[in-house]
Amino acid sequence: MDRLLKEINQPEDLKKLDVDQLSQLAREIRRYLVEVVSNGGGHLSSNLGVVELSIALHYCFDSPKDKMIWDVGHQSYVHKILTGRREALKNIRKYNGISGFPKTQESQHDSFNTGHSSTSISAALGFASARDLLKQDNYVISIIGDGALTGGLAFEALNNASNLKSNFIVILNDNQMSISENVGGISLYLDSIRTAGFYHEVKEDVQKVLRRIPKYGEGVINAVRDVKDSVKQLFVPGMFFEEMGFTYLGPIEGHNIRQLITTLNQAKKVNGPTLIHINTTKGKGYKPAEAYPTKFHGTKPFEKSSGDIIGESSNKRGYSEVFGHKLKALASADKKIVAITAAMPEGTGLQEFSKRFPKRFFDVGIAEQHAVTFAAGIAMSGLKPFVPIYSTFLQRAYDQLLHDVCLQKLPVVFGVDRSGLVGEDGETHQGVFDTSYLNHMPNMTIMAPKNTYELEAMMDFAAEYSEGPIAIKYPRGNDELEDIKEIEKIEFGKAEYIIKGKKIAIIAVGSMLHNALEVCNDLSQKGMTPTLINARFVKPVDTNMLLDIAKTHNLIAVIEENTVIGGYGSRILEIFANNKIQKNVLLCGIEDEFVSHGSRNELLNDCGLSVEKLTEKIRAVILNKEDI
Numbered sequence: 001m002d003r004l005l006k007e008i009n010q011p012e013d014l015k016k017l018d019v020d021q022l023s024q025l026a027r028e029i030r031r032y033l034v035e036v037v038s039n040g041g042g043h044l045s046s047n048l049g050v051v052e053l054s055i056a057l058h059y060c061f062d063s064p065k066d067k068m069i070w071d072v073g074h075q076s077y078v079h080k081i082l083t084g085r086r087e088a089l090k091n092i093r094k095y096n097g098i099s100g101f102p103k104t105q106e107s108q109h110d111s112f113n114t115g116h117s118s119t120s121i122s123a124a125l126g127f128a129s130a131r132d133l134l135k136q137d138n139y140v141i142s143i144i145g146d147g148a149l150t151g152g153l154a155f156e157a158l159n160n161a162s163n164l165k166s167n168f169i170v171i172l173n174d175n176q177m178s179i180s181e182n183v184g185g186i187s188l189y190l191d192s193i194r195t196a197g198f199y200h201e202v203k204e205d206v207q208k209v210l211r212r213i214p215k216y217g218e219g220v221i222n223a224v225r226d227v228k229d230s231v232k233q234l235f236v237p238g239m240f241f242e243e244m245g246f247t248y249l250g251p252i253e254g255h256n257i258r259q260l261i262t263t264l265n266q267a268k269k270v271n272g273p274t275l276i277h278i279n280t281t282k283g284k285g286y287k288p289a290e291a292y293p294t295k296f297h298g299t300k301p302f303e304k305s306s307g308d309i310i311g312e313s314s315n316k317r318g319y320s321e322v323f324g325h326k327l328k329a330l331a332s333a334d335k336k337i338v339a340i341t342a343a344m345p346e347g348t349g350l351q352e353f354s355k356r357f358p359k360r361f362f363d364v365g366i367a368e369q370h371a372v373t374f375a376a377g378i379a380m381s382g383l384k385p386f387v388p389i390y391s392t393f394l395q396r397a398y399d400q401l402l403h404d405v406c407l408q409k410l411p412v413v414f415g416v417d418r419s420g421l422v423g424e425d426g427e428t429h430q431g432v433f434d435t436s437y438l439n440h441m442p443n444m445t446i447m448a449p450k451n452t453y454e455l456e457a458m459m460d461f462a463a464e465y466s467e468g469p470i471a472i473k474y475p476r477g478n479d480e481l482e483d484i485k486e487i488e489k490i491e492f493g494k495a496e497y498i499i500k501g502k503k504i505a506i507i508a509v510g511s512m513l514h515n516a517l518e519v520c521n522d523l524s525q526k527g528m529t530p531t532l533i534n535a536r537f538v539k540p541v542d543t544n545m546l547l548d549i550a551k552t553h554n555l556i557a558v559i560e561e562n563t564v565i566g567g568y569g570s571r572i573l574e575i576f577a578n579n580k581i582q583k584n585v586l587l588c589g590i591e592d593e594f595v596s597h598g599s600r601n602e603l604l605n606d607c608g609l610s611v612e613k614l615t616e617k618i619r620a621v622i623l624n625k626e627d628i
Contacts, residue, residue: 002028010084011058011109022059022257026051029078030285034304036089041300041424042100045283045293046075046145049175049254053143053278054078056260057171060268061139067111067127071120071144073101074298075173076110083109093424095598100425115428116396117366118151120144121170125157128166139268140168146176147343150365161273162245169267170246170275173254175282175293241275250277255284294346298425316478320388322452323415323474324349326459327386331357334463338378340364340387342371348388348417368393372400372412379410384463388415391431391473392422398437401469406441409468413459419448419473420511420561421604426597432590434473435509435538436566443468445492446538448510451481454490454536461490473538475511475561477600495542501529504618505553509535509560509568515604516559518611519618526619538568543575550581555625557586557618561609564589586621588614 004021005028008014017025029051037044055078057068063083070076080089080098085107091097102110112123124142131138148154149172161168241248247270252259260278267274283289288307289296301310331337331353338360339353345363354361364371368389375385394401394416405412416438419431438444447462447470449455455474462470488496498513499520508516513534520532531553533545549556558569569587576583590607604610608617 002031004028005032005081005086008082008086011063011082014055014058014082019059019258019261022052022055026055026257027285029055029081032081032086032089033077034286036092037299038302038304040090040092040094041298042093043074043077043298044286044296045289046297047077048284048286048289049280049282050075050143050173051078051284052255052257052260053171053173053280054082056257056264057141057143058082060261060264061141064108064111066139066141067124068109068141068143069112069120069123069127070102070114071142071148072117073114075143075145076102079109080107083107093426093597095602097597099597101428113428115426116393117148118144118154120148121154121157121161124168124170125161125164125166128168129164132166141171142168143171143173146172146174147366150343150367152367152369158241158244158246165245165272167271168273169264170273172250172275172277173280174251174277175280241277246273246275248275248277250275251279252277254278254280314478316480317452317482318349318478319452319455319474319476320347320349320417322349322455322479323388323417323459324351324353326456328353328356330386330459330463331360334384335360336382336384337463338362338383338385340371340375340378340385342366342368342389342393344388344390347390348415350388368397369400372397373404375412376400376404376408376410379405379412380408384411384413386413386415386459386462388417390418390429391416391420391434392418392429395433395437401438401444402441405469406443409443411466412469413462414469414471416471416473418476420475421595421600421607421609422476423600423603424597427594430595430603431473431476432562432595434471435560435562435568438471439539439566439568439571444539445470447472447536448538449474449536450496450508450510450513450534451484452479453482453485453487457487457490461492465492473510480514481517490536493537493540493542495536495545496534497531498534499530499532501531502552503554504528504530504622505533505549505556506530506618507533507535507556507558507568507572509538509558509562511561512559512609515609515611515614519559519614522611522615523618528622535568539571541568541571541575546572546575547579547581550576550583553583555584555586555618555621557588557614557621559588559609559614562589563592565592584621584625586617588617 004025030048033047085098088098093100098106101115102113104110104113120142121144124140128140249263249267252263263276267276281290282293283296302308327339339350340362341348341350342364343366345351345354364374371387375387378385416434419434422429422431438446447458449458458472506516516532520530523530558572560568564587567589569589573585595603605613
């Protein structure tokens with residue numbers, strides 16, 4: 001390990017260094033980041049971009065007394081290194097390792113749990129207001145990216161801050177990227193500020209000259225201040241942040257530690273909210289990440305010398321890619337089909353669609369609520385919008401789904417990507433709530449394919465369906481059942497029998513059919529012949545199928561990658577209760593708790609959804625029931 005880095009175990013160790021040594025420390029940290037992430041995977045580009053900023057923050061402020069809130073939080077690796085977790089970083093995002101995001105349970109230096117974007121300004125304003133009420137004297141700093149600034153919550157907080165006038169600092173880390181390249185008016189506005197930096201230089205030069213004028217210099221400066229807004233409008237369009245009540249500092253070079261330290265110390269003296277605008281390069285210092293920042297946003301282990309992902313190639317079909325390919329084919333045949341993404345064209349498989357149909361492709365930025373209502377307006381106009389959004393991010397648009405889409409019974413198709421356990425990103429990203437938050441929405445139809453071929457068939461069905469919205473939920477990663485290519489025709493609300501057996505019925509939802517097949521194999525080796533059913537439709541439930549198996553089976557096991565509360569299984573219990581049917585029903589899903597990080601297989605085992613745990617659960621019920 002490099003000389004300076006090995007001496008940094010807590011923030012106070014950083015303050016022992018001379019400012020001139022900090023640039024060397026930054027180089028050492030970059031080497032360490034590349035080493036750790038290349039071995040274990042993780043978020044690289046965003047962390048390489050904030051090395052100098054993280055150092056400057058801990059050099060100027062006193063954590064944990066001073067509160068730093070990292071928006072989204074995937075760029076907090078350097079912060080973790082500087083706050084005593086350098087060695088723990090080697091196990092970041094791994095099972096029982098530290099989180100890839102700030103986590104209050106993990107360290108006193110993590111002020112606030114984050115994982116979704118656009119939250120930091122609201123949280124920071126809350127910290128600042130509480131500090132004022134409690135008559136404390138600490139600083140509060142929000143670090144937000146230009147991509148996250150497109151989220152509506154950020155603007156709600158900015159608006160409130162201008163009214164409260166509390167002292168706190170917002171650092172706008174402007175790297176012109178979220179995960180993908182930024183789009184929209186905010187991006188254009190920040191572009192204009194970057195190119196108008198000379199305004200601030202001219203202002204400072206003029207003030208220096210005026211101050212040299214005996215007696216009258218300061219008076220002229222004060223008089224000029226009365227018309228400064230008009231001057232600003234000539235050079236910096238809108239000066240939006242100052243008009244919102246913030247003192248604006250910048251833009252400054254985000255990789256110049258000395259300039260960062262000077263500006264942060266200036267901001268500490270400002271009365272009221274302050275916004276520091278810094279320009280950084282995502283992936284800074286590692287050429288492959290600078291060239292392909294999206295690829296290295298969240299990466300698997302890779303070769304340091306080339307940046308090539310280790311073990312990336314796979315012959316299996318990926319769900320997101322299949323969704324994108326199929327949507328392009330559907331759009332070729334139907335000019336009414338459009339695609340909408342919330343800053344995730346690569347992640348949701350829409351790159352090819354965007355190139356083939358640029359006028360029918362809409363990237364709205366990190367703004368899931370807007371994406372849903374935007375889709376509602378398009379659907380109301382007679383077009384057919386497909387909106388693929390990660391499950392964890394779609395839940396941010398609950399009200400828009402309910403009121404703007406379902407209430408009006410609009411034929412919007414939602415691709416609920418990353419449904420189920422997603423692994424290393426942990427609690428904030430596990431897609432295990434979508435059935436529960438969609439299930440009780442009137443007019444909403446929910447489907448779950450057993451493999452990518454069934455996903456394509458469901459998309460065909462959804463393209464023709466006009467009676468209301470459809471959500472198709474599918475998992476992260478590759479298809480584990482791609483050898484099943486023949487797909488039985490999709491009929492509205494109808495489940496599919498995979499195996500017809502007796503006494504024991506297993507109903508699997510979507511991604512869980514793979515494990516359910518293995519469970520059936522295990523049980524058959526022990527002399528049992530269970531029935532296996534692919535639910536297909538989570539809503540509406542195939543009631544006829546349920547009533548049929550209730551007549552001939554004594555145990556019904558439901559396997560789903562969703563919380564048990566509000567899930568498919570709980571709906572089955574309701575149906576049985578309403579029909580006065582008493583059956584042994586075993587619900588296998590996620591319990592009432594947040595699921596931490598680790599590999600998908602490790603988490604499935606923890607949640608009792610691995611083949612071994614499922615088999616154990618079913619056999620335990622059988623052994624305790626004489627009639628099975």
